[in-house]
Amino acid sequence: MSFWSQSLEIARVDLTVERRLGDTMRIVLPFAVVALLVFPLTLGVDLTAISQLGPAVFWAIGILFGMQVALRQAAHDDQERRDLYALLGVDPAARFAGRTISGAVLMLGFLAVLLAAMIVLYSPRLPEGWVGPVVLSSLLVAVGLTELGTLAGEVTAGLHNRTALASLLVAPLALPLVIGASQTLEALARDASILPWLLILVATDLTLAIAGVGLARPLEEASR
Amino acid sequence: MASTQTSSSPDSLTRLESLHPAHETPDVERLIEFDQVGVSLGGLPVLRGIDLEAAPGDSLGVSGPNGVGKTTLLRLIATLLPPASGSGSVLGAPLGTPRTLSIRPMIGLLSHRPSLIPELTLAENLRHAARLAGAEVEKAEKALRVVGLDAVASRRAAASSFGMLRRTEVARLLITAPRILLLDEPFTGLDLEAQELIGALVAKTTEAAGAVVMVSHDSGQLASHTNRLLSMSLGRLDQKS
Numbered sequence: 001m002s003f004w005s006q007s008l009e010i011a012r013v014d015l016t017v018e019r020r021l022g023d024t025m026r027i028v029l030p031f032a033v034v035a036l037l038v039f040p041l042t043l044g045v046d047l048t049a050i051s052q053l054g055p056a057v058f059w060a061i062g063i064l065f066g067m068q069v070a071l072r073q074a075a076h077d078d079q080e081r082r083d084l085y086a087l088l089g090v091d092p093a094a095r096f097a098g099r100t101i102s103g104a105v106l107m108l109g110f111l112a113v114l115l116a117a118m119i120v121l122y123s124p125r126l127p128e129g130w131v132g133p134v135v136l137s138s139l140l141v142a143v144g145l146t147e148l149g150t151l152a153g154e155v156t157a158g159l160h161n162r163t164a165l166a167s168l169l170v171a172p173l174a175l176p177l178v179i180g181a182s183q184t185l186e187a188l189a190r191d192a193s194i195l196p197w198l199l200i201l202v203a204t205d206l207t208l209a210i211a212g213v214g215l216a217r218p219l220e221e222a223s224r
Numbered sequence: 225m226a227s228t229q230t231s232s233s234p235d236s237l238t239r240l241e242s243l244h245p246a247h248e249t250p251d252v253e254r255l256i257e258f259d260q261v262g263v264s265l266g267g268l269p270v271l272r273g274i275d276l277e278a279a280p281g282d283s284l285g286v287s288g289p290n291g292v293g294k295t296t297l298l299r300l301i302a303t304l305l306p307p308a309s310g311s312g313s314v315l316g317a318p319l320g321t322p323r324t325l326s327i328r329p330m331i332g333l334l335s336h337r338p339s340l341i342p343e344l345t346l347a348e349n350l351r352h353a354a355r356l357a358g359a360e361v362e363k364a365e366k367a368l369r370v371v372g373l374d375a376v377a378s379r380r381a382a383a384s385s386f387g388m389l390r391r392t393e394v395a396r397l398l399i400t401a402p403r404i405l406l407l408d409e410p411f412t413g414l415d416l417e418a419q420e421l422i423g424a425l426v427a428k429t430t431e432a433a434g435a436v437v438m439v440s441h442d443s444g445q446l447a448s449h450t451n452r453l454l455s456m457s458l459g460r461l462d463q464k465s
Contacts, residue, residue, distance in 0.1 A: 001355065001356060001357070001358040005355075006356060009352065009355045009356055010356075013341065013344065013348075013352050016343070016344065016348070017341060017343040017344065020343045021343055078339075080335050080337050080338070080339035081339050081341070083299070083302070083304055083333060083335065083339065084333075084339040084353075085356070086304060086328055087302060087304075087328050087329065087331055087332065087333055088329060088353060088356045088357045088400070089328060089329035089356070089357060089358070090356050221306075224299075224304055224305055
């Protein structure tokens, strides 16, 4: 079976499991929407401030709760399944790619619902032509954050408290994604070029993809 | 725990020829050959000075109390653990080298804990394994029939009994047809019919010039399913008969 066939099979099964478990859409997403709802309460009745802060709050909450989405696979990954995949001849890099695909699809859905909730709750003044850049930056954030979560899951595989450790790894490394995504919209509002910020996101995604694929085999062997 | 509604007949294994194709495996005299192999986990030695040989057609039974390293021995043979000392090879691939990656699909491991995905049905689990192994997906249905699970194929693994999960794993081994079959406490929690199924799988593997290594607390079961018995104590392997 080819690399991509293995990747797509793993992504397909991962999405089936998520559809049945509903970790992301039934647990993480409602909490993220509640967080969006609670934040304006701290600002009182200053509707202008609420409206201005909307996009920044969206990215902060999106990436914070998105980390839970990115790390969800690590929680389901046990030694028996890792052994099984190894003995079925699954390329660890294909597993990384498969999980990135499924995670990115989930994350994109998660961010889309969160964005809609933010627009309803905050009534932000979004700059003209915001849809394309926001969709593109959301896609790049979804891919990058999932790559980061999958990589952190692999690094911490077999360790005690792996979920907590993985979160600690993901949080600081997600900074370029937070900055790139939030500044894309900011640049659009200032009528400045969004290209540098999108390039930060692309470079982060590419770096993580190369690290994930290149380190997949050594990390898997080291986790035993 | 769900009740086991199965209709298995181990005799049906004889209908498995199409499911059990001969692998293109390396032509080696010894499928497993260990010379004074040691394994450490977390810096602690778990296996010491293991000498082990298995030729095509061999079936080895390893008995011993809990914690002596039986499961570690199986994972070492499966090439999932590197040796800390000594040398050895499995299907001609030296332990701890990248060559082991290519022979792993020829090894089948039945762990003491089932490795199915709980949210998938038994049939979906099998189809997933078949696809990843590059086997025909249709074999999943055939294999489920052979192990007597066709009536409960659409039941999720999370809602299945331990016996059903074990049978599903046996079905997976029928699809992948490993040259080396490793069984960790294979009879625990199984009814007589399922135990016979595992016996038939062992026979099928050895008949196809493969080798079987089975570990268990139950020396009686080992004696009736294997042709060589060994015992383990404190990480060492002793020849019995």
